[in-house]
Each structure stands twice: as structure tokens, then as C-alpha cells.
Amino acid sequence: MKVGQAIRQLHELETDLADEFRKVGERHAADHEVFHACHVLATQCEQHAIRLHLVADRYATELPDDEDRDLWQGLLEATRDKMSKALGRMKPSALLLLRDLRQLFLAAEECSITWVMLGQAAQAARDKELLQVVRDCHTETEVQVKWLTTQIKVRSPQVLVGG
């Protein structure tokens, strides 16, 4: 059975997505909506990773520690935040933000389709607990995709047609 493998892969994707949300949030700290929302969504991804951790044991799958965050992370966040506040008034920051949101969208879509795969596996394995994890988390991932779509739709005209 390769369920453990799928769990491990999704755990990695969610952890990476959490990091990306945080980075984008810090990089665009002068954009308050993105800053706050990205931090909320990063926490949501971390919760997904934790829930995957709780079910991984049954598939004899070892996952990296969720709490093991790079020591440099805090320092990097602070630097990005400072950079953002210095550069936040410049127009290219809007174009960069659009690019970052697009990258996040693609990463969130990858998570989403991987949840679909894991959900199918959970059904076939008759694993009710895993199925519940998939249902809860996948719903949230779908909302993340929807939120990113909303942001990209609203922001594109200004960046691409205005200046």
C-alpha cells in the first residue's frame, strides 16, 4: 500500500505551502490584506500538516517534525518585512505581488489535487479517520484556491492596465 507515501508527499506540500504563504505575507507586509490573510492561511496549512502527522503512524510513515522550523526563519521574516516596508510604496511591488499570488495559486492547486488522491485512497482503504481529515482539510484548501483566485482577479486589471 502506498498511502503512506501519499501522506508524506502531501505533508511536504502543505509544509512548503505554509512557508510560502508566510514568505509572501512578509514580502508584502505593506499590503495589509495580503499580510494578514497569508498568515492566517499559513497557520491553516500547518494545521493540515499536523493532522496528517496524527494519521501517518498507522501507515508506518515517518514525517519530519512540524515544529522544526529553521532558526534563521525569524531573522529572514524580519528582513523581508523591513524590505517590504521600504519598497511597499513602489509600483513594481504590485507586479511582484501578482506573480507571488500566481505561484501560491499553483502550489495550492497542487495540494488540492493531492488531497483528492488521498481522499480516494482513504475510501478504498476504508479509513474513516483519514477520510475525515481529508474532508476537513481539502475543504479549506479549496477555499485557499478560491481566495487566491479572488485576489488575482481583483488585482490584475490595476497592475496590468494601470500602473
Add this chain to the structure above:
Amino acid sequence: MNSRISDIWGKRTPFSRVDEWPARVDEYLDPTVDVAAVEWRQSACVLCSNGCALDIGVHEGRIVGVRGREIDRVNRGRLGPKGLYGWQANNAEDRLKRPLVREGGELVETDWDTALTRLVDKLRSVLEKVGHPAIGFYTTGQLFLEDYYTLAVLARAGIGTNHLDGNTRLCTATSSFALKETFGSDGQPGSFRDIDLCDTLFHVGINIAETQTVSWMRMLDRLHGPDRPRLIVVDPRETAAAKEADIHLAIKNGTNVALLNALLHELIANDRVDREWIDAHTVGFDALSLIVEKYPPERSAEICAVDPGEIREAARVLGASEALLSFVLQGVYQSNQATAAACLVNNVNLLRGMIGKPGAGVLQMNGQPTAQNTRETGCNGDLPGFRNWQNDAQVADLARVWKVEPLDIPHWGPPTHAMQIFRLAEQGSIQFLWVIGTNPAVSMPELHRMRSILGQDSLFLVVSDAFLTETAQFADVVLPAALWGEKTGTFTNADRTVHLSEQAVEPPGEAKPDMEIFLSVADKLGLKDRDGAPLIRWRTPEEAFEAWKECSKGRPCDYTGITYDKLRGGSGIQWPCNEDAPGGTERLYNDGVFLTGSDVTEDYGHELTSGAAFTEAEHRALHAAGRAILKAAEYIPPRELPDEDYPLSLTTGRTVYHFHTRTKTGRSPQLQEAEPDVWVELAAKDAEALGVTEGDLVRVESPRGALEGPARVRGMHVGIVFIPFHYGYWDEPNGSEPNGRPRAANELTMTIWDPVSKQPIFKSAKVRVMRL
């Protein structure tokens, strides 16, 4: 008459459910004027969303007082302190009387042609160089319908920008979004008449005794009458209404969703819901049940820091009510999870089947007097007439009315919200911003940021106002505007009552009505429709009103049955008013059919926690088709919580004597003397811990700024600091920013907004307080 400064609500006139609310005519005239020589002009009050009808007293070309209109359904002659005394601002010496332009860094007087030419030249050059995305408008909740509608056509069809919003974003955006999410469209379901008929009043985050004093008088008259309704008040502060309440849930600020989920939990768990009605008239019950199941009173009591027994008792009263009337305002709209909480209040009424019936309904209140018109005419985050920007047929219908191509009307996204307009100005993406009748330099969050945006070189700022406000002092062009009483027009209150306000006097100096200013700019730009005729085809307020009627025809806010003449002499009229309802409509949805069909809805809705927008296909999949939508949401704590450095939580709000940034009320002697300066309200326990007693000067600091003022020790949830937001700097030496002692509450607040309504959250920010 006794001073209505000390006796805010005046003499009681108790009545019961079977009676009419007795009349009581309130009047205040300049005592030096001979009453017999006063002429009267019909109008209504523009100092809160209650919209009390009044007559303006005129003597020798000056406004000399006001008198409530006994015949009117809204107030039966009564007026509150702001209404009685606020008119004196019209006569203030420091009214703007001539246009100003910036020359060598200074604002200097000029004539209209010079000012407008400068404005239009800049507008043209930005349009040519960058295009419509570089143009923004930020308007108000205090103009007249005719002004707004003219502005909406000028900005949306004429200039073609999507960046038009009102300061209504700060006061009433959540009301509009909660109505759209639940009922499919904006439009107040209930009516003030329901206060007369209800058996239970449910106030969630509304300090109505201070914000809408005349509706509170009406409630007091019921509460002191023979069949007193039950009153439940949800508010962290011990307000006047909380003191009158049967149950006061003094929850921690920012926890509305947790409390409301527990109340819904109790209604469902104890089967105090109308299942038959729910099945016939709503969708989403099962999903809602799944979420509120997780909020038993014990869990929410811990989050909200109240007694679980009180939550149970409140749910019992709500569950026993037969005519439940709910009120919502800034304690929800400007608080954590604003739209979600407002929708949950709608759910309380829906689960009880209590909507659209006499005495039973919801009033998602407004803040400002004409905020309703900002929303209706499309000067807020919607297209005119509550049209759905995502629905091509509705956009095409608007294009038909305006005689333009559908693509000429920006509808690629929701109209840009105010906070984003300022963000785009900060980035230099918006280069021309016209601020109309509002004062972001005091009313917006995080003022040091706001001042740096307004003052930045890359922004050409136009301000039209009656006074040189804090904001106007940053402007490149200042245009003097006529106030209420100096122009004719209509406006609509929070229960859909439309009033006519006649011109009583001439504007001072060269000041002009806002509509005339917009028309002058449209003329200078030479704006045309697709047939080459002038885009804006009206010149007088009455012609503008007739044009608006055409735009509103067949829409939920149908005005086609109203004329200026019909509004003269009698009471105000509630829309929709048309051939089917020539006398207006007391309450919406009395047939239990809502505007949720996918072809008619104003909005396809949002996921409430993130603000992610649903698509047309997702909306169709709901099969709401006329049934109300029970939205659900988990509780999420506020983004900023008190910590070691900043151990307290700030909430800002209003006092009964002032309105918005005191531009008018600060120029009325009685109101100004009543509350001349800011103060800092603390709970007794916190004051004691800080060694602060009543009157001590304290300093309040947040990560964003500081404020100083005298302390008041009041009944309040422990850990909360309350500061009124009205006070700025126009009447201090420096004029536009702190000079020594900062006193604007928004020095402290956060730049953060609700994900759905985009209303700024003013009611949770971490702060620390120290004695000076």
C-alpha cells in the same frame, strides 16, 4: 424647554403594542429670534441614520432652528440632541466660501473657473498618461441621493474607473454585505414600526441610546409601557441600553461569532426553531447545525468571558419570543469577523421564522444619515440599483439606462473598497484622488500612515467640503460645498424611509451643491453617451431624482412611485414604492420569498472566513431560488491580541453629542461644550491596577501610535479600553496633525479589515495605558 444635553431622551410617552407611538414635538430655535417671524422649510435630520423628519426655521435668510415633524412615521416630532443643536454649524464663521488651490505650498483663494480648470487639466493628463485605473473617488454618507447618483454616472460611466467608494465602507458596508449574503440583496428587511409591535428586542453591538437616540426613545417608551418587551443587549460596555436590559451579555470584544454560535446552538438543541418554516424558506440548515454543534454555551462562555448560564438564559428568551426584533451596528460591523457575525444574527431570526412579519425582523442599521443612498446609487461597493457586477444581464440593463456600452461600465471586479483605494494611492498607482465630504485624516485607521499617503507628492488630492478639515489641509484643490439646508434633494434612512429636504437658505459665499460641482466637471470633460448626447442629462435636483427613478425601476429599491410633490407635506415614504405599492412598503419579505435566485441576486456570496468569492456556477449549485441562505462560520480570534507589552485591548466608538469627526457638531456650541475633548474609558479593575482615578491624564500606546487624555472609570469588560474616535486637530493650533498631545483614537488603530465587507476593524487593537 429643558436642555437636551442633560436630558438626552426627553420626556417619556409610554405606549403599548396596540397603541400608536404618541407624538412629541421637539424644537430648538435661536432664542434671540421672534418665533412668529420664522418661516419653515421641510427637511430631515442629517446627523445619524435614523433620519428624523424636521422643519428648518429660517429668518432673514439664515437658519435659526429646527422643529420635529409630528406627521412623520420615523420620529413623530422628536429630535435628539445632535438634531436639535447641530444646525448651527451651517452658520459657522469658518465655512469655506471660495475655492482654494495650492500655490507655492500654500492654499490660496481663487475663483471657480481657475480651480475647476486645474482639476480637469490634471484629470485629463492622468487619464491620457495612465488611464482610468489612476483615478479614484472617495465619497461620504452625508450627501443627497441626487449628488450621489450624479457622481456614480460621472465616475463609473464617464471616467470609467472602478475606484469609487464611500466612507460608508467604515460605517455600513457590513450591513450591506450581511443582507446580500443572507437575503440575496441589500435592503433593510425590517421597519422602525416593528419597535412598536415586537415582544423581544435583541441588540448586538449597538449603542443605540447614543447613536440613534430617537429610536431609543421609541424603545424606552415601549420598555416603560404596559407590555414591556424583553431586552437583550450584547456589548462589552455598560451602555444606557445595557442598564435597561433584562440580560446584558458583556462579552470580550472580538468574540461575537462565538457567542452567536452558542445562541444558535441552544435554539437548535432545545428545538426552539421553526423547522417547517426553515425547510420552506431557507437553505444551509444542516451545514449551520454541524458548525454550531461545536459551540455549547460552556465553550463560548470561556471564549467570550461571560457566564454560560447567561448565554442559556438569553437563548431561552430568544427561543420564547413571538415577535423578535434584532438590531446590529458597529459593535459587529467594525469588530472581528464582522460579516460572519452579522449573518449569524440574521440566522437567529431565520431559525425562529421571524422575518417580514409585524414586530419581527432584522435591522442591520446604518451609521450615517444618507449611507443608504451611497449604497443604492452605486457610490459604495456595488453598481447602482443593487445590480450585480458579476451578472452580465444586470450590467447590460444598467448600460441601457445610461446609454453606454456594457464594457464602458467597469465590472471586472467588485468596485474597489476604500482601504484598497488608499493602498493604491500609497503605491502611486492612483495619482488623482477626489475626497468628497469626508475626513480620512481622522476617520481612517492608523493615522500616521493616512497622513503620509494624503501628503505624498505623487498624489493630486481634490477635497470638496464645507470646512477646511484635517484632510482638506493636504489638498491641491479645495472646493467649497453647500450643506444640508442650502440645497434641495432627498435621502433615505436606515429603514428605507425617503425624505425630501428643501433648500432653506443660500449657501455662503460661492459654495455650491455637490451635484452642481460634479455637473461642472462632466461639462468641462465633455462626457457623452453612445449617441453623442451629454452623458448626464439633468441640471436640477428634481431632474436627477427622476433619472434615478428610471435607474431604480424594477429593482429592489424601486423609487418609481415617489415624486418630490408626494414627499411634500406628509410623512416620509419607505421604498419600494411603485405601481404595486403606491404608499411604499413597510417591511420586505413578508411572503418569505427572498432575492436569492441566481438571476436576481445582487451577489453570488462569499466564504465568510477568507472572503473568497463564489462564482455564478457555485451559487446556482446552492439552489437557493428565493430561499434565504443560512451562512455559517467558525470563531477565529482577532488578529492582534493583548500581550505582555500591550496588555489591554482598544475599542473605539461614539458619544451621543458628536458625529463622525465633529466637523459639524464641534461647531455647535451646546454639543461642543457637552464633550469638548477626548477621554479614555477604563474598567474599574484595570484603573485600580494602573493606579488611575477619574480625571487623571493617561497615555495610551499601541504599536502604531499614541494618544493622551483624561481617564474615565466606567462599567466595562475588564481588559478593554474605550476611546471615542471623533476628535482630531482642526480646532487645535497645527490643524491637520498632533501638535504636542495626540488625541485622535485612530492614531492607535490597525490597518485591517473584514475579509468580506472590507470594513476596517476598529474594535480590537492591543494597547498599554500609563498614568502621566
